[in-house]
Every structure is written in structure tokens, then in C-alpha cells.
Amino acid sequence: MLKDFFVKKKKYASIPSEQARQDVPEGIMSKCPNCKKIMYTKELMKNDKICMNCDYHYQMTAYERIDSLLDEGSFIELDKEMVSENPLDFPDYLGKLKKDQDKTGINEAVVTGEGTIEGNRIVLAIMDSSFRMGSMGSVVGEKITRAVEKAMELKVPFLIFTASGGARMQEGVLSLMQMAKTSSALKLFSDQGGLIVSVMTHPTTGGVSASFASLGDFNFAEPGALIGFAGRRIIEQTIREELPEDFQTAEFLLKHGQLDAVIHRQDLKDTLANIVDIHMNGGAVNW
């Protein structure tokens, strides 16, 4: 029959390999999770991990961030050796940590240290969401607190890059208390005139968004970053209505007055350097 001529060849769905599902595969080519365009990984990396087609900001690791921001060779890491214990004796917690240590090459979900940005000395903390979703347990809280104390001691600005799913369940209430610990340190630092700049990157949620991420003298976010306290699904279930598409994005927060600015990654270094500079030179002190 004529109809038989038009029978389509059967198509099979292709399941992406484990590697293809990663944000930026090790391979030569990368596929943008947003616009699905395929591009050279090398070019993507050169472009600060921003999609050349749709401007999607890929998540950065802590060390990639340091490389992209600080003056070359200026970074001195703090508390690199600090690692988690298992305070609640949570089944397989230490095993999960080990797995992520092997995967990411870092000991915990935040990297802290000091360095210079356009010649000005700063202390900074950078969360890394590839390690246990950037969740905050005792080590994350302690490292950030010590970094703030370091900034206090050196009398230099404190910059924080957040990327976190929130509190770390496996450390229970101790995780919750890290919100109090870090925020208290920031309060003492702030009262001494210390400058705090927070840059929220994708994703910044839960206990992290409800503590140090929101406590900057300047609160910034990267375009498209998910930022919020409660999870979207929980809110939808609670209020029984669908939420707008842009709900809890950086742009949504800007519209609702929660941010100073949404800053494109390629403008980030200049913006931060400028803000630090305004607080260092001249200003009220030496003018």
C-alpha cells in the first residue's frame, strides 16, 4: 500500500551518558543545559563558563572562581585541612563525604583564604556546590567564621560567594547553629566597620540564604541564579497554586528589592574591585 512508503523509521531515545550529564564534561565538547547548544569546552572555559549562545552561567568550582577573580598568585588558602566528623553518627555520612572529596578534590564545601583583587587585599570564602550540594555543616560554618575573624584581624573587606542547597541534614541542629555562628561573626566584623560583600550564585537556598548570603553591605547575584529560603515544590504544595516561572531567580529578587544588582559574570571582577576600592582608598578616612 501507498501508506507503507511513509512509515517512519523507528527512532530510539538516546540516554545521555553520566559524563554528558555533568555541567561541563571533561570531553572536547559541552552541551549547554539551558539552550542545548553544543560548543567547544575550551572556548566555554575561556568564556568564564558562560554559554556563548544563551548567556547561561554554568556553576563554577571554588578554585575556578578564585582564578577568575583574584590577582594571579595572590591566593593563600586558610584551614584547608579542616574536615567533618559525624556528630550524629549518621549512617554512611563519612562515606558520602569521602566520595565527594574524591570527586571534587576539596575537603569540604567551602574554600576560604586571603588574596588581592586589583591590588587590594581581601579575605574571601567561596562555596562549592559540587561538594554535597554546597550544604553547610560544622566545617563550612567554622571555616567561614574563621575567615571573617581573619578579615577582622587584617582589617580588610570580606567577600563571600554562596552556592548551597542549605543546611546539611546529616549534622542536624549543629548545621542550623552554623547560621548563628557565621552571622554573629559578621555582626562583630560589621560593627568594627568591616565591609561585607555577598555574591549569590546558583543555587543559594535554605539556611545559607537565610544567614551570611543575605548579610552583605552589598548583596549581588549572578544572572539566573536560584535564590530563596523554602523550596519551590514545598511552597507550591503549601499554597496550592503554581508559581511564576521566574520565582526565586536573581531577577525576581532584584524586582522585589532584595538585591543591589544582578551582575553578569564578565563584569563581576571589575564591579567587586571597584566596590573594594571605594572602601579602601580616600573615602571618609583619608579624604
Next chain:
Amino acid sequence: MVGELEFEKPVVELKKKITELKEFTSDSNMDLTDEISKLETRLQKLENEIYSHLKPWDRVQIARHPERPTTLDYIERIFTNFFECHGDRYYGDDAAIVGGIAKYHGLPVTVIGHQRGKDTKENIRRNFGMPHPEGYRKALRLMKQAEKFGRPIICFIDTKGAYPGKAAEERGQSEAIAKNIFEMAGLTVPVICIVIGEGGSGGALALGVGNQIHMLENSTYSVISPEGAAALLWKDAGLAKKAAESMKITAPDLKELGVVDEIIPEVRGGAHKDVAEQAASIDTVLLQSLKELRKLNKDELVQQRYQKYKKIGQFTIAEEEFIGVQ
């Protein structure tokens, strides 16, 4: 008996039996005094057994008991001259948090707390004690007012958590909680926090940065509800009981973890069994606590509070720089 809980059923049944026997004795000529006294001894033993070996999930049930005394119940019994203040001055008045000025044994203080309802109507008005940003901002306004006038601050914590709603996010739920924690850290007056029911997550912590934190024996304090933890960790909210056990959320757990200073003993079977007596035992601990803190000056109060939180957490320093596989 109203609102009995699952684990107390054996006690309730035995009590019923004793009452029945007593009635029977008075109605007939048979003398069952011996039987009754035997049963009463057994009841006492049973009560001791059950109430002194409460499991975490039992405590969760007590903490959530619909008749469990609320912030206003305690304010009425522990303080005098209470005057409630309303509104955050920016957006509205959140009935899920109450606060105002009062006298405590003659001393002017500021009292703030989460407020649940006792029935459906009141619970709807008070949003089941789950605050919106304006609630935290009202609390902060009252704390700053207390600081201005040198009044100690007492916070009662009793919430399932911050309200997961659209409006709450739009009005800056994260910022409101963060700002409260931040500002509480710097208050130059004594701050005493008492967990009286459920201490749920950021919503609790927004009233929870104190010089001393106390917990009622059967209250809980947790980063997430047992149901939420079970859903997140094991994708099954039905495993809440298991989560309650592994999350370490009871007062003795928190004391051991170094978060809580004093456990305030509860009336046997839970605070709802005798509110007046419960208020009296809170008063005893509060008085002692405040006497100690009143000896500290402004700087010492801030430092003591910072050091308290600085100590919370467990970690270790590895011998090598990196402990994973390179």
C-alpha cells in the same frame, strides 16, 4: 481525658479500670479496696516506666499536643503588666509572633514569642505559629527597643518553622531571618531563649540567638521537621519516626551537643497537664539565668554570646592537606 497520646494508652486504660472498680465498689457491697490499691501501685509503676523513658517520637507528639501551653499562656503566668505591641512598621502585623513589654519580678523586660492557636479559627489567624517576614521584623523592632531602654529580652520559641509561602519569599524571608540572627548577635542586653514546643529551623533561630538557651524537657529543636528530613533523606515522609531518632532533636540531645544550657523539667506527661506548675518551673530557671547574665556588662554580653555559638559544631584537622584521592 482529652488529647491522650498513642504511647500513654496503657496508662489511660488502667486509669479507666480503676475508676470503674471504684464506682463499682461504691455502688455495691463488695469490697475491692485491695484490688484497687494493687492496681494503683501498678499504675504508678507503669506511669514511671512510660514517662521516664520517652522516645524521641513520643516527645515530638507531646511538643505538638494541641493543648500544649503557648507563649501567651506562659506570659500570663510568669510576667506582670504585659502590654502587647503590634506591627513591624514596614508592612503589617504578624499574629504568628507576639511581643511586648512586661515586668518580671518587678524588672522591666521585653518578651517575644511564636504564637500558635489553640483551635482551628485561632490557628488560621496565627498561621499555625509559622511567621512571615513581618513577624521577624516586628520581633527585631521590639528587640532594638529593648536594647535602647536596657531591658533584658526573653524569647519563647514555638514554631514548626518559617512559612513556606510565595508572599514570604517576595518580602524577603531569607533576609528577615538573617537580619534577626545578625542583629541578635550584637544586642547589648541579656537575651534568654526558651524552646517551649517545636523549634523548627530558621523560623525558630530568628528568635533564637541568646546568651542562654533553655529547653523544656519534651520540646524539640531541629534543622528540619522529622517529616521533612525523612522526605529529603529517604524520599519518604512516612519515615518521620526514624528521622526523629536519627536527627537528635530532643532536649537531652541538644544539651549533649552543647547547644542548650538547661533542660527545664516538665510536669509528668507533658506541660499541658499542669500549666501553672510548668510556668513555675520555667520561672525558676529563668530567674537564675537572668541573675547570672545581669552581672555581665554590655561588651561581655556580646562576647559571651559570640563565644557560645563559636563553640558549637564538630570538626577535625586532618594531617594531610587533602584527604581524598587526587
